[in-house]
Amino acid sequence: MVFPYKTLMVQGCTSDAGKSTVVAALCRLLKQDGVRVAPFKPQNMALNSAVTADGGEIGRAQALQAIAAGLAPHTDMNPVLLKPSSDTGAQVVIHGKVRAEMNARDYHQYKTIAMSAVLESHARLSEQYEAVVVEGAGSPAEINLRDRDIANMGFAEAVDCPVVLVADIDRGGVFAHIVGTLSCLSQSERDRTIGFVINRFRGDIKLLEPGLDWLEQQTGKPVLAVLPYLHGLFLDAEDAVQPVQASRGAFRIVVPSLPRMSNHTDFDALRAHPDVDLRFVRQGEEIPPADLIIIPGSKNTRADLEWLRAQGWPAVIERHLRYGGKVIGICGGFQMLGQDVSDALGIEGAPGRSPGLGLLAMHTSLTADKRLVQVTGTCAFAQEAMHDAVSGYEIHMGVSDGPALSRPAFRIDGRPEGACSPDGQILGTYLHGLFDAPQACAALLKWAGLQSEHRVDTSALREASLDRIAAASRPLLDALVALAEQPKQDAK
Structure with a gap:
């Protein structure tokens, strides 16, 4: 033609x-x-x-x-x-x-x-x-x-x-x-x-x-x-959060709809999973009970941290963990899980430091350089998942350090990445697209408590x-x- x-x-x-x-x-x-x-x-x-x-x-x-x-x-x-x-x-x-x-x-x-x-x-x-x-x-x-x-x-x-x-x-x-x-x-x-x-x-x-x-x-x-x-x-949606279909699965995942949420396409594989009930909770909405809470990426981490506090999320997360629930933080959400987030250069707004949620022993400093890289590796958050492949990409302006990083969530190109809490209830990572690889998605959901034989192949669906x-x-x-x-x- x-x-x-x-x-x-x-x-x-x-x-x-x-x-x-x-x-x-x-x-x-x-x-x-x-x-x-x-x-x-x-x-x-x-x-x-x-x-x-x-x-x-x-x-x-x-x-x-x-x-x-x-x-x-x-x-x-x-x-x-x-x-x-x-x-x-x-x-x-x-x-x-x-x-x-x-x-x-x-x-x-x-x-x-x-x-x-x-x-x-x-x-x-x-x-x-x-x-x-x-x-x-x-x-x-x-x-x-x-x-x-x-x-x-x-x-x-x-x-x-x-x-x-x-x-x-x-x-x-x-x-x-x-x-x-x-x-x-x-x-x-x-x-x-x-x-x-x-x-x-x-x-x-x-x-x-x-x-x-x-x-x-x-x-x-x-x-x-x-x-x-x-x-x-x-x-893949260009920007706006797409309406989630009516509840289909019994496994409940709740995501705070941050004002500056970035890369919500991270959740597309979960939307398509027949055993999952995925819900985005917007400002002013009641936060429902969940098996898994995921804090998404953010273009303005400190401002979205303040929004989380204003909406009552810290108390909800604390109660959720007390009753055995699991929490994942992705990119900016990972940074929020730590002790504090520092922006001395004013990268995302007025210079300053904001206390984090205090769930992982680490500190984050925002930097002028943005890390942009496609990655592949394996899961490290559970013994039975050690050989499951994961792939995705990193987009972030920040460096995290602290004892929490000694328990990585993944191993990317041979290096440790992310963090897991000692009690195994909290996982944080800079990796976007972590649910896109069928094996990694299944392993993460199993870690969170879902026993399912279903595998979602996002590439085939796309x-x-x-x-x-x-x-x-x-x-x-x-x-x-x-x-x-x-x-x-x-x-x-």
Whole structure:
């Protein structure tokens, strides 16, 4: 197959319209058709990130899209990553490495520099691949962000690429979303918008057709595809915590939904486990009884520690342990389990020191250098798990030390990693993705008290879901190819 677009951009009328999924589907379809394709997102704001083979950090959605394209994730696929650390500030990651901590106003001025990084990465991908499928961010109709835009039409104008606009019909108002978005664009931006995708449709398509006809008459642009609502997909979320399915298993796992929770994709394997009832507890919600409490990663460890205290978690955890429950801390959650967390340099906010939960004999100092590495190793938290393989990645700015580390949770590349309490009830680790390897997931759940023969293979579930969204999106690819051929046919 010859794909007629060297660069094609997918933008959305709103956040969560389905841009990430549409890009992943097109990448998988083009790979299946023999086209060398790469995903690209100029700027991503997300706390779910992935470590690349070249030792950098990109948005989790772009790592998923790379898998769809049959590629190893690379920093050029997401040259600008913003990781919010507060309501007004974020860590700015350029080409996979931390550049600075900036507030929104300073970053707005910095966008001209960021755009240079964006164009450099796009140029490199364009040289290496036959096609680049680009994901926008948020909506191009955000008027306050149009000046110096690098994420949506600003990028499309800079590289002169066509744009497909995606709208989510499931949330309602789909025709207003599309027409309203177009009305907020300049004439050149409307001209480069070649058509629409209506996403997450369920119902009788015949009832939708009058609306589609009206939309095409109103805008003069085609509806390229109506994509179905697909239930039960197993795909890495870009940022927002996805709703957990109704309780299925008897083994109860509770996770505090920290305000700056990072990489909640760590829990995807637990979501999919039929014997597990996984619950995220948000602010103000009652904390239910549990067999296992997991404190997740955090982009602002000290601030989220204060949130835990304000929500009454320390007393709940103490009672949970007193009755024999187990606790796991991951990355920032691991740091919280110690005696204190020190931020002398003001890495995540005002310089200072915060007392930890005091459950592990260790201290943590936040550092300017971020550790970014993919790792493999074996479990060390239980004698029967010593030979079970674990794999994952580390993303953290901090160093922990203390007697607790003499009882490691894992052995990574021959070195001890993480910590276990002497009574065997508490486990802490810097390792993200620790539940993704089926053997390690089973061993961790057994350590926590679940006796189950079920194994969750996250890679197989992800691949099956990518194939499902690709099959459902085949009409979109066919329509895109036909649209590009239309001028040639008209000329004849």
